[in-house]
Structures are given as structure tokens and as C-alpha cells.
Amino acid sequence: MLAVRKTGAYPGISLDQISEPTAPGADEVVVEVAAAGICGSDVHVYEWSTGYAFMKSKLPVTLGHEFSGHVVSVGPGVTQVALGDLVTVIPTRSCMRCSYCAGGAPNLCLDRDTVGLTRDGAFARFVRVPALSCLKLAPDTDPVLAALIEPLSVGDHAANVGEVKSGDTVVVLGPGTIGQAAMRAARWRGALRVIAVGMHDESRLLTARAMGATHTLDLAEIASLTDAVLAINHGRLAEVVVEATGHPSSVSAGLDILCRGGILVAAGIHAVPVTFDLTRLVRNSQQIRGAHGSRRRSWEMVAERIALEPESVRPMVSIELDLADAQLGFEKCLAREVSKVILRPT
Ligand SMILES: [Zn+2]
Ligand SMILES: [Zn+2]
Structure with missing residues (x-):
């Protein structure tokens, strides 16, 4: 064969x-x-x-x-x-x-x-x-x-690790498939706003919309990510940020748009070590949590979702x-x- x-x-x-x-x-x-x-x-x-x-x-x-x-x-x-x-x-x-x-x-x-x-x-x-x-x-x-089901369950696991709740604003950095899966999962969990962020990513951001993003931002077209998030979210920062780019600057950028007490889920694979302002994270009581793979429960849930709403x-x-x-x-x-x-x- x-x-x-x-x-x-x-x-x-x-x-x-x-x-x-x-x-x-x-x-x-x-x-x-x-x-x-x-x-x-x-x-x-x-x-x-x-x-x-x-x-x-x-x-x-x-x-x-x-x-x-x-x-x-x-x-x-x-x-x-x-x-x-x-x-x-x-x-x-x-x-x-x-x-x-x-x-x-x-x-x-x-x-x-x-x-x-x-x-x-x-x-x-x-x-x-x-x-x-x-x-x-x-x-x-x-x-x-x-x-x-595999990539969707990875996204569901990331949303679970980030404790996405009904009414949350979730920013997903990176509109690749894991990012798209996290967007869909965040909507399934009741997130009110899901903001997809890309860089020269016109076609993948279009797909992100279809996968549940309520807003999209292309970094190539905006001056400040923080300002753009505040504008969309009525002056508030996000409760959860999912990092799915693997780009070294994205953790720092993600913490900038995360509210005090918020959770940044690191789901991207980074080829080089990342630097960020730890003291600011401490003072803002923010958390960074790693999410890798998924659990069987996510697989079962995604399989049932696909049976119920395949077009989603x-x-x-x-x-x-x-x-x-x-x-x-x-x-x-x-x-x-x-x-x-x-x-x-x-
Ligand atoms: Zn895979
Ligand atoms: Zn073992």
C-alpha cells in the first residue's frame, strides 16, 4: 500500500x-x-x-x-x-x-x-x-x-485549561487550526467575544470567523493590539488569552491584553525560549498555563458536538x-x- x-x-x-x-x-x-x-x-x-x-x-x-x-x-x-x-x-x-x-x-x-x-x-x-x-x-x-476531532479536542483542552466561562472575552493569538479549534471551543463554552489575531492572515482569519470568532484583527493592519482589544471589548481587557502562534513575542503581547487575574494559555510550540515581564505578571496576579494534547473527555464531547452540529x-x-x-x-x-x-x- x-x-x-x-x-x-x-x-x-x-x-x-x-x-x-x-x-x-x-x-x-x-x-x-x-x-x-x-x-x-x-x-x-x-x-x-x-x-x-x-x-x-x-x-x-x-x-x-x-x-x-x-x-x-x-x-x-x-x-x-x-x-x-x-x-x-x-x-x-x-x-x-x-x-x-x-x-x-x-x-x-x-x-x-x-x-x-x-x-x-x-x-x-x-x-x-x-x-x-x-x-x-x-x-x-x-x-x-x-x-x-483530534485538533478540535486540543482546542477544547486549551479552553478548559483557560477556564473559559460564559460571558468571557477570549483572545486567540494565531488563526491556525489549533487557534481555530480553541475559538470554536470557547464559543461552545459560552464566551461572549472571541477575538482572533493573525499577521498577514487574511484567509485564515476568514476561516476563524466561520469557526466562531466574533472579531478578527490582523497585526499588519493595526497600530496597537491592546488599543484594538480595548476598542472591541468596551474598554476591558480579556479574561483569557490563548497563545497558538509559537512566535517568541506573543507571550508578552498576550499578557498586555490580559486582565488582572486572567489566564494566558500557552498552546503554541516555541522553537526558542521566550522572555516576558514576570514582575508585571505577579503584580497583575496573572497566570500562564501550558496546554498540550487533550484528554479523552474532550474527544467524547467534540465527537458529540460534531454529530449535533457538523456545519459548525x-x-x-x-x-x-x-x-x-x-x-x-x-x-x-x-x-x-x-x-x-x-x-x-x-
Ligand atoms: Zn495533530
Ligand atoms: Zn504513564
């Missing part, structure tokens, strides 16, 4: 013919992939930017961790899903032995493996995964939208391509021309 793989510790991907996965072992299933999204982290892996050296010992590996598909083969002992079920797969599997797992927080596990990063993923027709990682979906769920998340999908055109899909992501690119292996 055709597979999009990372084969070496250098930039690029390769499209290779590889053998189909072997029969599932105990507690495993094989999923025939219906749709798989290209994630920002896949693009980092493509570029081979810093922070992905952990993959080196696992190469070559088939990429793809945001996906849906049908169960086509079931190993011994599997009870969670059955042949023919439409599922999405929580890509990160926790060890269930470390102190975090034992303490009931498997999302903080020290020893995780991830489908599509450290074991073969879904940019191929078939993928073998642990049955416990599958989330069974309503059979009439659109498989393309089901492939969005569809704008995130920019294009669907055959798996054979993966290179083109990555190039569009690199050019920041698109939100989510969906690859379809069949």
Missing part, C-alpha cells in the same frame, strides 16, 4: 509502497482509513524543525495521527469496537504504569507512544492501533469531520486530496494557504 513516511532525520517526506499491517494482535484492531488530516506537527516533522528528535530512533515511520476510518480486522480480546464500526483514534497511548498514569492523569504520562509519530500512522490505507485508543462514532458521522466545524477543512498528492498538501500547509488539508487513501 502507498504510505506517506518520514524516513530520515532531514527535511521532507517520502511516498513509499510498504506492506499492509500484519493481523492485529491481542487488544488491537486494523482500521481502514477514510480521512486523515495534516497536522501542524506533521508540518514540523516535514521541515524537521527542533523538538522532534524523539522520533529519530523510530524512523522510518508512517505519519498521520488525525484520522477516522472503519474497523476491518479485530484481534483477540477486543470488546470496545467491532468490525465495521466507524472510529477515530486517540493517537497517544499512555503507559498506565508511571506515577502520572497511576495517579489518574494519563494525559501527563512520561512514557507515551503516538500513532503517526513514534509508531505507524494513518497516511496509508490501513493502520493497526490499540483497540482502547479507538473512539466509536455514530455511524452517520462524516468521516472527514471525524478526522477533525466544517469550515476548518480547506481541501481534500488523494493520498498520492500528499506532497502538494504539505506544500499548501507550509505556505499557510490553508487550514486543514485532508488526505484520503481510498
Whole structure:
């Protein structure tokens, strides 16, 4: 079968013919992939930017961790899903032995493996995964939208970490897919205003509107972000800021527009250390909290939202391509021309 793989510790991907996965072992299933999204982290892996050296010992590996598909083969002992079920797969599997797992927080596990990063993923027709990682979906769920559950759950987790409440004003720095997911999640949680901020980002800010942003700001077109937020928000600063850019200046800019006692959620991956005025943060009783990945509860909630209101998340999908055109899909992501690119292996 055709597979999009990372084969070496250098930039690029390769499209290779590889053998189909072997029969599932105990507690495993094989999923025939219906749709798989290209994630920002896949693009980092493509570029081979810093922070992905952990993959080196696992190469070559088939990429793809945001996906849906049908169960086509079931190993011994599997009870969670059955042949023919439409599922999405929580890509990160926790060890269930470390102190975090034992303490009931498997999302903080020290020893995780991830489908599509450290074991073969879904940019191929078939993928073998642990049955416990599958989330069974309503059979009439659109498989393309089901492939969005992963990034949407990351956004939901960020909104949860930021304790977004009804009536809040939330500013999301960065209109990429995680930013868009955080906007949608903030609206689901009742935020009154969601302000999306980009930089030379006309098309992604348009998508941000469709994903729930009530206002958009392009830094290339305004003199002061703080003034613009105050103008939109009737003279008040934001209760929650979500940083989803990875740009070094964005934490400081985010604290400038955060109210006293507010929470800045850091969800972007930064290639270099960040500086900001800590004393001012202390005096303003602000908090910075890191949000990475998500918890199963977010997956379940997003899956139900998609079943109830599929059109509320569809704008995130920019294009669907055959798996054979993966290179083109990555190039569009690199050019920041698109939100989510969906690859379809069949
Ligand atoms: Zn992802
Ligand atoms: Zn663990």
C-alpha cells in the first residue's frame, strides 16, 4: 500500500509502497482509513524543525495521527469496537504504569507512544492501533469531520485549561487550526467575544470567523493590539488569552491584553525560549498555563458536538486530496494557504 513516511532525520517526506499491517494482535484492531488530516506537527516533522528528535530512533515511520476510518480486522480480546464500526483514534497511548498514569492523569504520562509519530500512522490505507485508543462514532458521522476531532479536542483542552466561562472575552493569538479549534471551543463554552489575531492572515482569519470568532484583527493592519482589544471589548481587557502562534513575542503581547487575574494559555510550540515581564505578571496576579494534547473527555464531547452540529466545524477543512498528492498538501500547509488539508487513501 502507498504510505506517506518520514524516513530520515532531514527535511521532507517520502511516498513509499510498504506492506499492509500484519493481523492485529491481542487488544488491537486494523482500521481502514477514510480521512486523515495534516497536522501542524506533521508540518514540523516535514521541515524537521527542533523538538522532534524523539522520533529519530523510530524512523522510518508512517505519519498521520488525525484520522477516522472503519474497523476491518479485530484481534483477540477486543470488546470496545467491532468490525465495521466507524472510529477515530486517540493517537497517544499512555503507559498506565508511571506515577502520572497511576495517579489518574494519563494525559501527563512520561512514557507515551503516538500513532503517526513514534509508531505507524494513518497516511496509508490501513493502520493497526490499540483497540482502547479507538473512539466509536455514530455511524452517520462524516468521516472527514471525524478526522477533525483530534485538533478540535486540543482546542477544547486549551479552553478548559483557560477556564473559559460564559460571558468571557477570549483572545486567540494565531488563526491556525489549533487557534481555530480553541475559538470554536470557547464559543461552545459560552464566551461572549472571541477575538482572533493573525499577521498577514487574511484567509485564515476568514476561516476563524466561520469557526466562531466574533472579531478578527490582523497585526499588519493595526497600530496597537491592546488599543484594538480595548476598542472591541468596551474598554476591558480579556479574561483569557490563548497563545497558538509559537512566535517568541506573543507571550508578552498576550499578557498586555490580559486582565488582572486572567489566564494566558500557552498552546503554541516555541522553537526558542521566550522572555516576558514576570514582575508585571505577579503584580497583575496573572497566570500562564501550558496546554498540550487533550484528554479523552474532550474527544467524547467534540465527537458529540460534531454529530449535533457538523456545519459548525466544517469550515476548518480547506481541501481534500488523494493520498498520492500528499506532497502538494504539505506544500499548501507550509505556505499557510490553508487550514486543514485532508488526505484520503481510498
Ligand atoms: Zn495533530
Ligand atoms: Zn504513564
